[in-house]
Amino acid sequence: MLARWWRGLRARREDEALARRAIPDDLWKRTLVRYPFLRRHDAAAEAELRRLSSLFLDRKEFAAAGGLRLTDAIVVAIAAQAVLPVLRLGLARYDGFVGIVVHPDAVNARRSVADDDGVVHEYDEALAGEAVDGGPVMLSWRDVYSAGREGAYNVVIHEFAHVLDYAGLIPEQGLAVLDDEYERFCARVDGGEVNEEDTLLDPYGAVAPQEFFAVASEAFFVLPRELQAAHPALYALLATCYRQDPATEMPPPRRRD
Numbered sequence: 001m002l003a004r005w006w007r008g009l010r011a012r013r014e015d016e017a018l019a020r021r022a023i024p025d026d027l028w029k030r031t032l033v034r035y036p037f038l039r040r041h042d043a044a045a046e047a048e049l050r051r052l053s054s055l056f057l058d059r060k061e062f063a064a065a066g067g068l069r070l071t072d073a074i075v076v077a078i079a080a081q082a083v084l085p086v087l088r089l090g091l092a093r094y095d096g097f098v099g100i101v102v103h104p105d106a107v108n109a110r111r112s113v114a115d116d117d118g119v120v121h122e123y124d125e126a127l128a129g130e131a132v133d134g135g136p137v138m139l140s141w142r143d144v145y146s147a148g149r150e151g152a153y154n155v156v157i158h159e160f161a162h163v164l165d166y167a168g169l170i171p172e173q174g175l176a177v178l179d180d181e182y183e184r185f186c187a188r189v190d191g192g193e194v195n196e197e198d199t200l201l202d203p204y205g206a207v208a209p210q211e212f213f214a215v216a217s218e219a220f221f222v223l224p225r226e227l228q229a230a231h232p233a234l235y236a237l238l239a240t241c242y243r244q245d246p247a248t249e250m251p252p253p254r255r256r257d
């Protein structure tokens with residue numbers, strides 16, 4: 001009885017949030033045109049993506065920095081890409097944070113590292129995005145906007161792949177597959193086989209296994225057919241983790257003649 005009451009209350013709250021944060025048809029259509037990898041053959045899957053986007057907008061707090069003015073187009077573009085990885089995992093995966101800070105462009109962060117002799121080196125790093133544990137997710141709008149134009153580069157999927165606890169997402173036997181793929185990728189980056197011109201898997205993925213997971217997730221969602229052809233085991237692993245098969249579920253890209 002209590003469970004039924006609770007479910008009823010939750011459904012009502014969700015309906016209220018969906019009404020409050022309804023995404024207008026024309027804005028949703030424009031978002032799908034701008035980011036075609038969001039499209040699905042299955043109308044129900046696309047509707048679920050739109051529903052989760054509204055709930056995401058309701059639960060998260062967007063803030064602008066650096067003089068940027070937040071528009072509906074900006075927050076919907078971020079929400080729709082952010083919920084794509086959790087389409088079948090559920091929005092509760094993102095319960096660990098609330099804030100999203102959007103900057104107009106990449107942000108210079110002062111970094112310091114100590115070398116083996118204990119000497120501290122300071123340098124600037126241009127960040128297109130950052131996800132810190134429990135803290136706000138930072139995104140550069142310029143980078144969000146340019147996603148999907150060339151190659152698999154996608155800062156939103158990258159940062160939200162970090163938000164998802166990748167170790168908790170990958171089944172035990174899958175960790176060995178990821179390690180193996182990571183080691184081979186590092187060897188190819190070291191050997192110069194993968195470089196900055198490679199637009200499927202960013203060589204930045206060689207920095208650490210969690211970066212490799214984030215970079216592979218970008219390719220999985222943005223260029224799934226290419227990833228499946230080039231790295232079938234990695235694709236299969238991510239399909240299990242995310243419970244999606246975008247290579248099949250996504251309509252083929254429209255030809256631009």
Ligand SMILES: [Zn+2]
Nearest residue numbers: 158162211214
């Ligand atoms: Zn990263």
